[in-house]
Amino acid sequence: MLKFIPIKAQAGIIGFESPAAEYTQLGLNLDQLLIDHPAATYIGIAQGESMTGDGIFSGDLLIVDRAQSIKNYDVVVANLNGVFVCKKIDKTEKCLRSSSHGAAPYYLKEGDEFQIEGVVTRSIRLHRPFKKKL
Amino acid sequence: MVLTNNDGCICAACGIAKKLGIGKKFLPYFQVKKELEAAGAVIRSSNYELYADLSQRMMDTCARFAPDINVYSIDECFLYYGKQSAAPKKGWETLGMQIRKAVWREVRLPICVGIGATPTLAKVANHAAKKIQGFKGVAVLDTTIIRKSVLSKMAVTDVWGIGNRLGKRLNALGVNTAWELANRNPTQIRKEFSILVENTVRELNGEVRHSWDTVRAAKKEIYSTRSFGERITDFEELRSALASHAEIVATKLRKQKSLTSSMTLFATSSPHDTEGYFRQSYFNHFTVPTNDTRNIIKVIGNAMSQLYKPNVRYYRCGVGLMGLHNEALFQYDLFTPSNDNTKLMACMDTINARYGRSTVHIAAKGFEQKFAMRRAFLSPQYTTKWSDIPKIIC
Numbered sequence: 292m293l294k295f296i297p298i299k300a301q302a303g304i305i306g307f308e309s310p311a312a313e314y315t316q317l318g319l320n321l322d323q324l325l326i327d328h329p330a331a332t333y334i335g336i337a338q339g340e341s342m343t344g345d346g347i348f349s350g351d352l353l354i355v356d357r358a359q360s361i362k363n364y365d366v367v368v369a370n371l372n373g374v375f376v377c378k379k380i381d382k383t384e385k386c387l388r389s390s391s392h393g394a395a396p397y398y399l400k401e402g403d404e405f406q407i408e409g410v411v412t413r414s415i416r417l418h419r420p421f422k423k424k425l
Numbered sequence: 426m427v428l429t430n431n432d433g434c435i436c437a438a439c440g441i442a443k444k445l446g447i448g449k450k451f452l453p454y455f456q457v458k459k460e461l462e463a464a465g466a467v468i469r470s471s472n473y474e475l476y477a478d479l480s481q482r483m484m485d486t487c488a489r490f491a492p493d494i495n496v497y498s499i500d501e502c503f504l505y506y507g508k509q510s511a512a513p514k515k516g517w518e519t520l521g522m523q524i525r526k527a528v529w530r531e532v533r534l535p536i537c538v539g540i541g542a543t544p545t546l547a548k549v550a551n552h553a554a555k556k557i558q559g560f561k562g563v564a565v566l567d568t569t570i571i572r573k574s575v576l577s578k579m580a581v582t583d584v585w586g587i588g589n590r591l592g593k594r595l596n597a598l599g600v601n602t603a604w605e606l607a608n609r610n611p612t613q614i615r616k617e618f619s620i621l622v623e624n625t626v627r628e629l630n631g632e633v634r635h636s637w638d639t640v641r642a643a644k645k646e647i648y649s650t651r652s653f654g655e656r657i658t659d660f661e662e663l664r665s666a667l668a669s670h671a672e673i674v675a676t677k678l679r680k681q682k683s684l685t686s687s688m689t690l691f692a693t694s695s696p697h698d699t700e701g702y703f704r705q706s707y708f709n710h711f712t713v714p715t716n717d718t719r720n721i722i723k724v725i726g727n728a729m730s731q732l733y734k735p736n737v738r739y740y741r742c743g744v745g746l747m748g749l750h751n752e753a754l755f756q757y758d759l760f761t762p763s764n765d766n767t768k769l770m771a772c773m774d775t776i777n778a779r780y781g782r783s784t785v786h787i788a789a790k791g792f793e794q795k796f797a798m799r800r801a802f803l804s805p806q807y808t809t810k811w812s813d814i815p816k817i818i819c
Contacts, residue, residue, distance in 0.1 A: 330485035331531035333808060339819035353817055357531045368817050375817040389819075424812070 650743025
């Protein structure tokens, strides 16, 4: 029986292989860059102008990480009486601080239903609105 | 309260509803609608997209805490720490607490953790963590005393794998609690029942019989059925609905690497409608077992003449595959070769896995989906749909 040895035909005249050929798999992935804990990360949309001092404007996308430990003065998303709010947490004074001018802090009082949902690790500004509707 | 597909029946209720006695599972929703309204119940449709995402997140979080994980169902998983694994330095209970805390913090799902020497004992421990007071969501069956105390408080039918029928037979023999079952002679139990019950007895005593990562029983049948959002009377609509179900089961069939040798199709009107109840089914035997969507969909053409009757207001239809064979082990017939195009199917599955279900599909199922589920009380898909992401007030 005939045996074939598989050798690819070669003409011997080949150009240089593209130096980029080995790098084709490396696409940039925003998830990989922006999201530290995929299973614990949630995305929301900001509404209101009370956090402009931290660069958060109405309509920005907020990336919220529940696995982060919460430090004093972190920008957090919290559930305050059934509404998600984005504020700076002041653990010593037990209040929620805004960062735009003139906005008064919100002191937590008894009877408030309050729970920190997570830390705002990134916010994304849409300098041009989305072409497609969300 | 959460309703089943098409807002048909009650499928889950919170503690308060159960206490009020209005959260009975599988009651048709329309029968108790008024009662629920009066009680101020909050009704929600099944939000599978949300559940699937949260389930995935829960599994990911749990997986961090063990070298190996086996996802058992949408809301249960086994974590495996190796044969005769020594307790971690912090202790099993602390580990359980940490898992529970992490899932609550990151996914906001309240879970229970049960730890035991065998899959059956882990399930027992989980039952204890959930149902027996004093455990606070984590139970570790690491001593004989705890094992005995928990098993004695458990009905035998609460043991994994002991259903109602087996339970009745065991009760007749005087076996009422899990502890009584654990104390039976395994060999005797095998003679009177089966090797499966013997395995359970041995596992209750700490002897591993289930391989921890295959405890998800292979599906022996695959079904896809659903009631229509609105009644349909049109021939073409019924046909394309069946084709759509056929496509779903065929995809599942290939995913578990099986071939099917029989197929059943059915279409019915609603038993709650005033007109006479109509139910018709069609059975097909494949001479050569197949998992090619085209072969499976072809059957519908023959079935339609039996399933379709003019003026019947169809309420529900479905497709089931039975007599499944392992694709890798199947012995084909020399004279009736298979016409399955495995490459085409693999290509279709890959495209659909990447770009979403039904990106490419058999044209027979049509393009307009009038039988999409009715979900009038759907909660937002907060984590999977851009238009539903939560608004955060600044």
